Amino acid sequence: MSKRIALLPGLAIICVMFLVPVGFVFQHGLFDPSFTTEHFTRFINRGAYMRIFWTTLQVSSVVALACLIIGYPIAYFIVRQPSRRRPMLIFLVLVPMWMSILSRTYAWMVVLGKEGIINQTLLWVGLIDEPLKLLFTTGAVYVSMIQIMLPILIVTCFSSMTEIDQSLMRSARIFGASPFKAFREVFLPLSLEGAITGTLIVFILSMGFFIVPALVGGRKDTMLANIISSQVSTGNWGFAAALSIVLLTATLLVMFAVRLFSSRFVHHQGETS
Amino acid sequence: MVIRQLFVGFTCAIAVGTSSAAANESITYAGAGGGLAQVMKTVFDDPFAEQTGVAVNALATSDRVSALKAMQVAGRVTWDVSELNPIEYATASLSGWLQPLDWAVIDPLGVLPPEAKLPDAGIAATFSTVLAIRTDKLPEGKTMNSWADFWDVETFPGGRALQNQPIDNLEFALIADGVAPADVYSVLSTEEGQDRAFAKLDEIKPHITAWWTAGAQPVQLLSDGEVDYSSAWNGRITKLAEQGIPVEINWNGGGIKGSYVAIIKGSQKIKASQDYISFLMTDARRSAKFASMVPYPGMVNGLYEHLEADTGSNLPTHPDNVTAQFVTDAVFWGKNLSALKERWEDWILE
Incomplete structure (x- = not known):
């Protein structure tokens, strides 16, 4: 009981600063001024908004999975290093996070641009005669978002991997498992929870992105958050609130679905199965 | 009990804060901030304070429709004068958030063309x-x-x-x-x-x-x-x-x-605000100085007489460009x- 009291200040802050404002958002979306589903009908009936919604889900899922595929091996590599070398490696992973998202996005514009580093190099080497269109494409959105999100996934995976007792792997090997089998049967299930948490965090953050697609994306790379921001600035708060509710609900649903599905594969240390 | 005392103390602090602000009068201007605000400070705000004793508290704002809507909903208007782009102006005007202006007071000499004088706003820059x-x-x-x-x-x-x-x-x-x-x-x-x-x-x-x-x-x-x-x-x-x-x-x-200026309905400082709008819009010499620093000229008559020819030719309302x-x-x-x-x-x- 006494331990739970320690949670109270945190809970109070979450209630006042988060739950109450979210309540206001629900109120704006559903009452205008009396109860109405008008804003939600508008969202469902307009093809453009549904398409933007699917784009948002798709971009966020691809970014989250790509981060997992790239980030998990990096975290595994770092955790297998001697412990005196790990802080330096984690430091290197974290360095890009000190730069604002805006500067990192502009940096990608310098890299991917028509007269940017990649095109200049390829032209100079003679591999291409005309600059490639790299910027203002969906690919550019993916590359920038993955680079921005990657450190978050690596750090989440890494911290859960450090808690895995390394001697478990060794005992598996002693009992005759091949290195790959030891990894697959012992390490992977134990590290899965951290990996899934990291992937979900990346997914949730990606769902709310709007600066990156607006700056490096093409005309079709609009995400839901872009529309929310433009609706807020033109004073359509009811519709903006409805879109926010859609975004929040979709994010929560995906989160629960992933948790439910993955609970079958996740193992905790000390569990017997 | 403690909380209540704190609350009372807090409310008093707010009250003291407001009344002292009223004593040395100031108006709050919601502008764009940045370089533009610096130019406005030198050309308009500082001379205005010197001449009238009213200080201009310039805010760097964006997304002004949301802010104005929030003020009207909450019933607490914190801006006196706001800069508005055409869409912001149209939205604010159609929503009834703007104070009607008395052009006989703002432009007594009639130096502004009628297009610049709307019932609830003026065009201060273009x-x-x-x-x-x-x-x-x-x-x-x-x-x-x-x-x-x-x-x-x-x-x-x-x-x-x-x-x-x-x-x-x-x-x-x-x-x-x-x-x-x-x-x-x-x-x-x-x-x-x-x-x-x-x-x-x-x-x-x-x-x-x-x-x-x-x-x-x-x-x-x-x-x-x-x-x-x-x-x-x-x-x-x-x-x-x-x-x-x-x-x-x-x-x-x-x-x-137009870059519009308007007084927000609910402002308690309408007189000072109208004086400020007059100061922004009706002095050709001062407007010319502003336009020579920022290429967004006002609409006052005779503006171009005070500008160098090659500065003037870069401006949108120059006779050669406007037609x-x-x-x-x-x-x-x-x-x-x-x-x-x-x-x-x-x-x-x-």
Whole structure:
């Protein structure tokens, strides 16, 4: 009981600063001024908004999975290093996070641009005669978002991997498992929870992105958050609130679905199965 | 109990804060901040405080419609005077958030043209969305001279950029399609006119490299060579040209817009606010000084008499530049923005 009291200040802050404002958002979306589903009908009936919604889900899922595929091996590599070398490696992973998202996005514009580093190099080497269109494409959105999100996934995976007792792997090997089998049967299930948490965090953050697609994306790379921001600035708060509710609900649903599905594969240390 | 004491203390602190502010009078001006606010401080705010004793507390604001709506909903108006772009003005005016102005007090000598004096706002500065051209990227011996040329991708190959919004682009499309700048809004008021504009935009859509959303983007796109031709705000292009980038403004078919100033309904300082608006708008010499520092001129009569010829020729309201442009109709857009924005969003995703 006494331990739970320690949670109270945190809970109070979450209630006042988060739950109450979210309540206001629900109120704006559903009452205008009396109860109405008008804003939600508008969202469902307009093809453009549904398409933007699917784009948002798709971009966020691809970014989250790509981060997992790239980030998990990096975290595994770092955790297998001697412990005196790990802080330096984690430091290197974290360095890009000190730069604002805006500067990192502009940096990608310098890299991917028509007269940017990649095109200049390829032209100079003679591999291409005309600059490639790299910027203002969906690919550019993916590359920038993955680079921005990657450190978050690596750090989440890494911290859960450090808690895995390394001697478990060794005992598996002693009992005759091949290195790959030891990894697959012992390490992977134990590290899965951290990996899934990291992937979900990346997914949730990606769902709310709007600066990156607006700056490096093409005309079709609009995400839901872009529309929310433009609706807020033109004073359509009811519709903006409805879109926010859609975004929040979709994010929560995906989160629960992933948790439910993955609970079958996740193992905790000390569990017997 | 403690909480209650704290609360009372807090309320008193607020009360003291407000009353002391009222003693040495000040008004709150919601502007754009940045370089513009610094120029305004030197040219207008400091001399105004010296002359009247009223200090101007200039805020850097964006997204003013949301802020104004929140103030009206909460019943607590914290701005006295606000700068408003055409859409913000139309929204605020149609929503009834603006205080009617007494022009007999603001402009007793009648130095302002009637277009600058609206019932609930004044046009304090003007800017224009223009065609900006990288002159070094033009085909040998040719100059891009109109929106029709911008649409002509055969004669003028190269990347192009437009703003990602219906305002300006529908007008540009109609002008490119042969509508005279003066007739743009009568055509655009009809269903067929809107269809015509979107049909014309269909032609240029595949050739647009980037759809910009912030005023700084076309500047960056043009200077990085990402695009060769773009719509842009005139002041940004003047500045870019000063930095040595071979870029030029073509005024033909540009869309002149007002930067409006208005008093927010619920402000307690209407007299001081009207004095400030008068100070901003009605002194030709001071307005000329402002326009020589920031290329967004006011509308007071005789402004150009106080400006150097080559400074004046870079401004959107200069007699040589103004005739080829159209004036963006704030009221048309205030009424039609929602519907046309929806259509635009559909169109852009197609």
